[in-house]
Amino acid sequence: MGNKSGSEFGSMMIRTEKSVYFAGDVVKGNIYLHIIKPGYHGNVVQFSIVGKEKTQWTSGQKQSRTTHHGKNLFHRDTFVIHTFLNQNQMVGQYVFPFELHLQPNLPGSFESRYGVLASLNYKVKARIVSASKSINDVKHKQDIILRQPIKEILQVSSKQVTANLTTWCCKQQGSSTISAKVEKNLYIPGEFVQITYDIDNSDCKLNIENIDVNIVNRLTLKSNSGTQFVRDYPLNGLSHKGIQKGLKIQPTSSSECSIEVANTKTPGFVITPSASGHLVNSTYYVKIIPNFEGCTCCSSSPILLVPITMLTVLSKDQLEPIVQPENWQPQAFQPLIIKSNSTNPFNNKNSNLKGMANNMDN
Known part of the structure; x- marks a missing residue:
């Protein structure tokens, strides 16, 4: 199972049904967790959406050239998807369905490397947080593309x-x-x-x-x-x-x-x-x-x-069915509906986890 930050104890994968959304849409997907080895200490499954901007360009001539940089974490929300009662994870497979309601005022994604670096991107992330400093979190992340919805009136x-x-x-x-x-x-x-x-x-x-x-x-x-x-x-x-x-x-x-x-x-x-x-x-x-x-x-x-x-037009063929990994017989949980409390995507300092955990034993 895909995992950008692997662990000897298992792997995790987050998968959404589409890769492109309009701001204000509902992102549906699953988080897959596979624990393959006993001994992993951690019971909190987190879900995050992160929006970042980055710029870089050079000005001036020869010895007087200056490189300009810009970075901005303009949107971040983190939620508890599930809390296991037992902190010592049992070997097994788990799937956590979710529905993320995007804010309607999020800016659209952008990427350009044509002579300059300019990016505005979003990622959804999932992890089961390790309780040990010597063991990395089991985690995964996926890029999603957001487009700004049509808010203007068609006119001359x-x-x-x-x-x-x-x-x-x-x-x-x-x-x-x-x-x-x-x-x-x-x-x-x-x-x-x-x-x-x-x-x-x-x-x-x-x-x-x-x-x-x-x-x-x-x-x-x-x-x-x-x-x-x-x-x-x-x-x-x-x-x-x-x-x-x-x-x-x-x-x-x-x-x-x-x-x-x-x-x-x-x-x-x-x-x-x-x-x-x-x-x-x-x-x-x-x-x-x-x-x-x-x-x-x-x-x-x-x-x-x-x-x-x-503008952009999203075609129906961009809808991809969520296919679980092969040889997968997970314990499934009820879908979790996630709604952000943030209102301004450029003034989002929310770092508290939303209290939306489902407390269940392994």
């Missing part, structure tokens, strides 16, 4: 931005305005984003040479020292002909385009659902960039970001 997403332009740092060149909308705010990979945008360049003295329209993923990371990393990863997009100075795209001739939610520009980058943790945030935008003539690098450009949310 729109934005507008205006910027004053200067060339060569100080020469005023007027202002330019961009407004844009996408037909909806929620997407899954493979869908097409329908985009409509207008540009008012009538008060600007600079021509817009071309306009880039992209779908981007913005990754925002934080370290424990308070430093921050922000990077946009272009996924897919196109370029349109620009507009001359002093002109305006009329509403009747608004520019329209359709872009697939797919990655054609950043090889190796995987499109994952949006995630909003404390140290790790992954968001998506339609990004519209007008490229003006001349040197405008010292002025702000009217770069427009229209937010969209990336």
Whole structure:
């Protein structure tokens, strides 16, 4: 039986019926305990769910390079699944069914090693606690993936931005305005984003040479020292002909385009659902960039970001029947329903075991 931290006295395995859940779902599973040798002292079977974030990136050049780190244990709940009356464990097989009710406000899982380290992950753990300092706990852990439930209302997403332009740092060149909308705010990979945008360049003295329209993923990371990393990863997009100075795209001739939610520009980058943790945030935008003539690098450009949310769809084939180990004839216990009392996943300092033990002898 699978066991990541083995013991000469036996093994333990935790198995859930699925590997992917939405926050707020009920996680059903079994904990299997197999004691193969007498002499193990310990009678408390514990179950835990743990959520952790981790970030790491490097900034600076050569000798001045700095590595930034972030770690955050944002969620932890530990429960007593069962308490045996006899602390000296008898040789035998046991199975403990459980139902874990997940909090609805837990952030979604995330993993990226594309130039940086950014992870937000969950594990469920089980152990029978050893009463001897010289003997390790019999324990096991399993990764589970959480997705954030759909909380937003399906609607049009729109934005507008205006910027004053200067060339060569100080020469005023007027202002330019961009407004844009996408037909909806929620997407899954493979869908097409329908985009409509207008540009008012009538008060600007600079021509817009071309306009880039992209779908981007913005990754925002934080370290424990308070430093921050922000990077946009272009996924897919196109370029349109620009507009001359002093002109305006009329509403009747608004520019329209359709872009697939797919990655054609950043090889190796995987499109994952949006995630909003404390140290790790992954968001998506339609990004519209007008490229003006001349040197405008010292002025702000009217770069427009229209937010969209990336979702995931869980298929029925992800449901896996819980199959017990071979040659398994365990003593089975009643299912235990586990509900967390925590309310804020980023302020969870609960370290007390919940008094939910079933007191039974071996």
